Each structure stands twice: as C-alpha cells, then as structure tokens.
Amino acid sequence: MALRHAVLAALLGGDFSGYELAKEFGLGVANFWHAQPQQLYAELAKLEAEGMVVGRQVVQESRPNKRLFRVTDTGLAELERFAAAPSKPSFIRDDLLVKVQAVDRLGTGPVIEQLDARAAAAEAKIELLGKLLVRLRGDADEEEFLRRGRPIGPYLTCRRGLAFEEEHRDWCRSTAAVLRERQVLRAER
Amino acid sequence: MALRHAVLAALLGGDFSGYELAKEFGLGVANFWHAQPQQLYAELAKLEAEGMVVGRQVVQESRPNKRLFRVTDTGLAELERFAAAPSKPSFIRDDLLVKVQAVDRLGTGPVIEQLDARAAAAEAKIELLGKLLVRLRGDADEEEFLRRGRPIGPYLTCRRGLAFEEEHRDWCRSTAAVLRERQVLRAER
DNA sequence: TCCAGATACTCAAAAACATGACTAGTCTTG
DNA sequence: CAAGACTAGTCATGTTTTTGAGTATCTGGA
Incomplete structure (x- = not known):
C-alpha cells in the first residue's frame, strides 16, 4: 500500500x-x-x-x-x-544476515568475502550520500539548515540512509574480522 | 527465494x-x-x-x-x-520515512507523534536484544565469546539487530527534535 | 466460573514485488 | 564506424508477502 x-x-x-x-x-x-x-x-x-x-x-x-x-x-x-495513519514497524530483511546466522555450520570463506564486498559497497554509498547532503543543504551549515532550510524532508531521510549505511559498513567489517580471527584460531588447533 | x-x-x-x-x-x-x-x-x-x-x-x-x-x-x-551464491543488496523500506520525506508539504503533528512512538518501540527492543545477547553468550565476556563462543551466528546477527535499533531510535529522536524546533520557529513568525 | 490468552494449525484470496523480454532512436567513446 | 550505453517506455508472467477468517483444546487470573 x-x-x-x-x-x-x-x-x-x-x-x-x-x-x-x-x-x-x-x-x-x-x-x-x-x-x-x-x-x-x-x-x-x-x-x-x-x-x-x-x-x-x-x-x-x-x-x-x-x-x-x-x-x-x-x-x-x-x-x-x-x-x-499509523505506520507499520520497519524490519531488516537481508540475505547476507541469513548466511551469517548459519555460519556455525557452513564454510565461512564465501561469507567473509561477501561481507567485505558489502562493506565496500556501503562505503561507496556513504560517499555518495555525503555529497547528496551537501548538495541538498547548499551553502548553509548543517545546524542552520536543520533549523530553517528547505526542503527538509529529503534531507532528513537522507541522513537516515547515511546512518544506515555507516552502521551496515561497520557491522560488516567487524563481523568479517571476527570470522577471520576464528578461522585462524581453528587452523591453529 | x-x-x-x-x-x-x-x-x-x-x-x-x-x-x-x-x-x-x-x-x-x-x-x-x-x-x-x-x-x-x-x-x-x-x-x-x-x-x-x-x-x-x-x-x-x-x-x-x-x-x-x-x-x-x-x-x-x-x-x-x-x-x-551472491547476495542481493539490502534496503530500508519504511512507511514512516515516506512521511518524513513529504513533511514539507504536510501537517507535522502526526509525524512527530509517530517518530516518538517509534523511538519508544526501538528503545524497548534494544532492552530485549541486550538481554538476548547476554543469554546467548552465557557467562563469557563479549570479546572472549566473539573469539571462541558458540554458536556465533545468532550472536552476530543479534548485534546487527541491536545496532539497527539503536540507530533507528537515535534518528527518530533527532528528527522529532528538528521538526519540533521548526514548528516553534514557524509559530514565532 | 467465565473470559482472555496460549497452543497448534489450516485454507483461501488479494496485494505487492520481481523478472525477463521487447521497441526504437540517439549519443558517446574507443 | 561500430559497440555499448542512455532515453523513454510497454507487456506478460511468476513469485512472495500480506491479510483475514476459522478450528479446537487447555491454562491462568479476576
């Protein structure tokens, strides 16, 4: 709807x-x-x-x-x-998370690769969104724009997108690091 | 699929x-x-x-x-x-964001209310997920669990859920604050 | 003692979303 | 000067997801 x-x-x-x-x-x-x-x-x-x-x-x-x-x-x-009208709650729905969920019983190699790829894709998107934000606010600084700038809607949703991508990138990186470290530990035993 | x-x-x-x-x-x-x-x-x-x-x-x-x-x-x-197999990229899809996008041309009251409600819901979920993480890792501390604990998959996806909810809550709060401040400024003029 | 809520499922239909194939002219780049 | 990408769409089909309604039994609290 x-x-x-x-x-x-x-x-x-x-x-x-x-x-x-x-x-x-x-x-x-x-x-x-x-x-x-x-x-x-x-x-x-x-x-x-x-x-x-x-x-x-x-x-x-x-x-x-x-x-x-x-x-x-x-x-x-x-x-x-x-x-x-009331909004429905928002969820994550992500292939890659399904794979991570199952990682205890699976080969970790491909999952780690995909985490790296995702992190890189997120990084690229972060760059893009950063530029978009600058373009949206023109020459005002952010605080001032948030107070009086227009249109504010697209700016606010863009900030959400940016925060989402940053969080996503960070999680991908740290998860890949954890899985790599565990691979090393397993190889040592 | x-x-x-x-x-x-x-x-x-x-x-x-x-x-x-x-x-x-x-x-x-x-x-x-x-x-x-x-x-x-x-x-x-x-x-x-x-x-x-x-x-x-x-x-x-x-x-x-x-x-x-x-x-x-x-x-x-x-x-x-x-x-x-390659994963498809993950997106946000959120009713409330659509409303925020259009906020320049709409009554802001209901949108602010919904942002507050969402922030509260996110907060509740953060509590829950925090507890779930503790339960999943047992008595190990986090660093140790990440290195050797099992099962690690559910733990990692749960961390992602937690980070998502925290980011969501923060964005809802700051967005509600921005919209409130703009309401005040508009009333003053 | 009644009533809400939990356990454990099933069936059917509608709405939303994804995928692939096709047309047809123009502009750019190696 | 050919290949490939860009503009501007249309049509058909298939899969996924949502929504609503229904069945039947059992437990716990006011």
Whole structure:
C-alpha cells in the first residue's frame, strides 16, 4: 500500500517522468523505498486514473517524448491522510544476515568475502550520500539548515540512509574480522 | 527465494514446530527476516516435500500435538549452496520515512507523534536484544565469546539487530527534535 | 466460573514485488 | 564506424508477502 505514497512523496520534489522517477528511486528515494522501473510506470498509471497525479506530454527533439507527472490536490490530500495513519514497524530483511546466522555450520570463506564486498559497497554509498547532503543543504551549515532550510524532508531521510549505511559498513567489517580471527584460531588447533 | 533459507538457518538452532518457529521469527530471527506464521507453515510443508527438513510427530497431553522439524543433510547442502551464491543488496523500506520525506508539504503533528512512538518501540527492543545477547553468550565476556563462543551466528546477527535499533531510535529522536524546533520557529513568525 | 490468552494449525484470496523480454532512436567513446 | 550505453517506455508472467477468517483444546487470573 505504500509504494503509491513513496511515488507521491518523490513527486513533491518536482515533476518527473516515469524514467526520471526511476532514477530518483535509484538515489535519494532509495533511502526509504525501493522499486523497479516497471512498478513505477504501473503505479503512475494507476495514480493518474485515480486523479492523484496528472501527466502532461513533453515533446522532445532528438530523444523520445516523455510524460511529466505532477501531484494534484487529491494526491496531496491522500498523502496527508496516509501521514496521519499509523505506520507499520520497519524490519531488516537481508540475505547476507541469513548466511551469517548459519555460519556455525557452513564454510565461512564465501561469507567473509561477501561481507567485505558489502562493506565496500556501503562505503561507496556513504560517499555518495555525503555529497547528496551537501548538495541538498547548499551553502548553509548543517545546524542552520536543520533549523530553517528547505526542503527538509529529503534531507532528513537522507541522513537516515547515511546512518544506515555507516552502521551496515561497520557491522560488516567487524563481523568479517571476527570470522577471520576464528578461522585462524581453528587452523591453529 | 530466501524465506526458505531463513527457515533452514533458524532450524539449525534446534528442532522447532511451526508454532515455535513463528515465535523465533518474532524475536531472534526478526533481526534478519520477517514472516507471518502462515508463511512458515507453508514453507515448512514445501521444504519437507523437497526433503530439506524432516518432521516428526510429538504427542502431547493437555495440549495439541505438534510436529517438530529438523534440517536434513540435503537442507544443509542447500544452505551451503545459498551461502556461496551472491547476495542481493539490502534496503530500508519504511512507511514512516515516506512521511518524513513529504513533511514539507504536510501537517507535522502526526509525524512527530509517530517518530516518538517509534523511538519508544526501538528503545524497548534494544532492552530485549541486550538481554538476548547476554543469554546467548552465557557467562563469557563479549570479546572472549566473539573469539571462541558458540554458536556465533545468532550472536552476530543479534548485534546487527541491536545496532539497527539503536540507530533507528537515535534518528527518530533527532528528527522529532528538528521538526519540533521548526514548528516553534514557524509559530514565532 | 467465565473470559482472555496460549497452543497448534489450516485454507483461501488479494496485494505487492520481481523478472525477463521487447521497441526504437540517439549519443558517446574507443 | 561500430559497440555499448542512455532515453523513454510497454507487456506478460511468476513469485512472495500480506491479510483475514476459522478450528479446537487447555491454562491462568479476576
């Protein structure tokens, strides 16, 4: 039920085509929701049918035409309703954690490799999000921006994404270190 | 495709019935996967049909009989295969973050309330996980347990869950504080 | 003694999410 | 100048996850 709201929330940041929206979902929006492009096209079509967004054709030369979508008052009202309704709790759901859970009975080599890869991926994302934060707040310093800057929503969700990635990286590193040390100890006996 | 592996990994910790497994999924396993009881019963039936687990009837007086499941060698081999395959990246997907994203154009009151509620829920879970960690490591101190304790898998995933909840709580608190301060500033103007 | 809650499951349906294949022109880079 | 990536989508199918309702017995507390 919430993909639609994620789309509406993303469209508050400007008018986007399905294609552009997909790119947003690859970066900023990825901090709170994840979806394939096909899903977005489908959802936009539904939202338009329900009057939550309106699309307008933009004719382009030298590349395919596109349809830009804008949130309507109906859509904004729906978001307002959604914001006041209770949220469901959020969980982690992660392949790699399943593997770590089972690590006592499994070969640890591949798991350690994947932990390293994940840590590196998280590190890259941290860099990216750091830059995104700077871009979002312009030339204000953070404290000042938090007090008065706009838009504040995307900034706050981005901070959450950043903290998540940092935590993720740290856990991957320390877990890989623990498993490595145990490998060494086992080899010694 | 990974629920089955989460079930297998959970069953490594001992033999469980569907009902007991559901309780595991409410606590320790919740740190890396989430599923409804109905899903678990269905998955266990499939896994049994495929020979990944075996069930045995346990007759009980004064309460319904149950079927305990154990992972077979086939199941363990499947876990091994899974552990060596590449993992998909993990994302956050959270209703509340969607609301925060849109907060510039919405009434902030309900969002702040929900942030407070979430922070409190996270705090409660932190307590719980703290206790679970102590129980898992017995009387060893943490450093020693990480080096030699067993089983280490559940301990490591539990640490991840704990770090996640702490980060979540902190973000909820600081975000609520930011939004409150901005409300005050807006009222003053 | 009644009622809520725990134990132990089952069945069915709907919603959400993921995957793969396809079209078709343009722009960039080696 | 060819290969590959980018723009801008569509269509179909399959899997996973969620939601709701139901059954039946037993225990513990007001």
